[in-house]
Amino acid sequence: MLAIAVSRADSASVHIGEQLRDAATWTEHADASRADAGGGGTVYRTEGAELREFEELHLRLDGVASAFGTVDDGPSREPELLAFASKHAGDTGELLTAHHTGNFGAADHGGADGELATAAPNAAAHALGALAEHAPDGYEAGLECTHHGPTGVGCPSLFVEVGSDEAQWADADAARAVARAILDLRGVDPTGERAVVGFGGGHYVPRYERIVRETDWCVGHIAADWCLSDLGDPATAAARGTVDAAFRESGATRALVEGDHPELVAVIEALGYRAVRETYLRETTGVPLATVERAESTLCPVEAGLRFGDRATGYEGPLATVDLPEALVAECEGIDTERTRAAVDERVVALETSENGTLVGGRALVPGDADRAATVRAELVGDLVGVLRERYDGVSLRADAVVARRTAFDPEKARTLGVPEGPAFGRLSAGETVEVNGRTITPDAVSSDEERRFPL
Template structure:
């Protein structure tokens, strides 16, 4: 089952939630064990999904998976804010450095790289005319969800947050996740680049590798010296279910720290060449 989080504090989230309920046949039950503003009250269920509504913003909802009935992963239906025009996007959550917007310092939520790859495909399929689709680096809270999770977002301003076509596209993409698992056998961690990550998105789109956490340039700068923050780097691999990394740009200190932890840095060429091929021991060394 996939848990869907809708936040009353987020107009786009409410709008996406309305379209989710319109697009499928949902049953309604009442959860009297917790307050309405904390995911109790009316609960909506349809095969493969459970939708609950909260008063707080998503990034403040730590431990939210415990509210659901043992979800495989959690989807936060959310707005995206930025100077990026009409945009549908997805990303994982966590803080490589200080927690300026929810979560804890140096902590990362469990990613769901396979589900993110699938939802990006679905967003591209359903995106209305004029909307771009993108993937972002890891940022903001929550960091202790209790299950793998990701944000799926409608942006980038009030016009889009109120756009029924955009909200419906996000809702359709989320529902297309029915039966999709959070992980696949081939997952990498990403490092480097700008906040929007076209190179890593290209890897997801054009190879059979999925990408978990992505520490973009500004997040790595916030983390500090990689040699002093190996615990954060280790968490990026552990919370991504990955043993390999793709690094954008020249970052020899980062590469050394990754290799010192026992992980491997690979190239985009290697990811392409291994797509569709068995990974023999010689390739995995």
């Protein structure tokens, strides 16, 4: 069940609550076990959601999940996710946001020092998409770093907000957009399977928004640069505990670290987690993490050039290692880089690369066993022979090598015949006849047969 908390001390929250009740069919129930100010009294229920109102500001509502689920005249329902319908305040204009809660340092605005609420990374990703979908004209949708309380909610939670000043807090269209985005969270798995923690950057987090929008990773707790300042020396026991909590409460084992924070990275790794680059998140999108781990252990880490081919998407089966014909691949890349890479990618699960992932390396992983690997390699060699034929006059495939022949411009022959280097060389190389000191020089006169052998 989705629990929705409305604060009567927050005008924007009140307006969102009104739009929530207009946007769905609710039944009214009573909860006499709690005071009206603490979420008791009238309780609103609709399919998959329950709405309660509180007198306190949201950031003071520690343990609020315990207020949900029980009414006098209906079944008990355990909240799986809690959304705080709230305002966003700042000098940011028309903005709809979502964020998690907690304190990387002192609890100046609710919660406890150095404690973090249980995040809902997958729900936050859905909220970002829903806010963008429902946003009125002129409103942007975004995520924020983790900030303020509460820290002890009692279930995965997030704030979903309208901002950033009085005009927006009173905007019915903006309140309706936030209400619809909150209702869209019904039935959403709060955590998901692929969450990453963020460290570094600004309070507003466009990089993490891109990750959410463009990959299948979602983002849990985010510690902006100012949060890291509040955290202090990450090597202290208290700071290490907070860093560990960022992963635990996000259901994550990986972190994206913006900026230069070697001491923090050392702590992350000492705690048994992994600091990754954005490349890792993009390259592993769609690839089962078990397959990623096998590829990294067999070939090399993503940061060292591991890339994934077309067969990687969703693949969790057996893998066999293939030694690629490096000289042949390199020659084909010089002829048609895109065609060569496509020939490799369409057959492999993962491959080693160089030059920031642009050039094919020496080994790859293919689906299946050793026999299947030999077949895949033979098919790839056949494709590469086709690429060679774009440049060579004749190509033959032998048991141990590919042999390519061509008739090519011979600069030494041209010099012997008195052809000056420069435009004349270029014309002869292109198959044109030139005049040199009254003599006609044909391309045949300055060409030689060339044979290249590419071992298999």
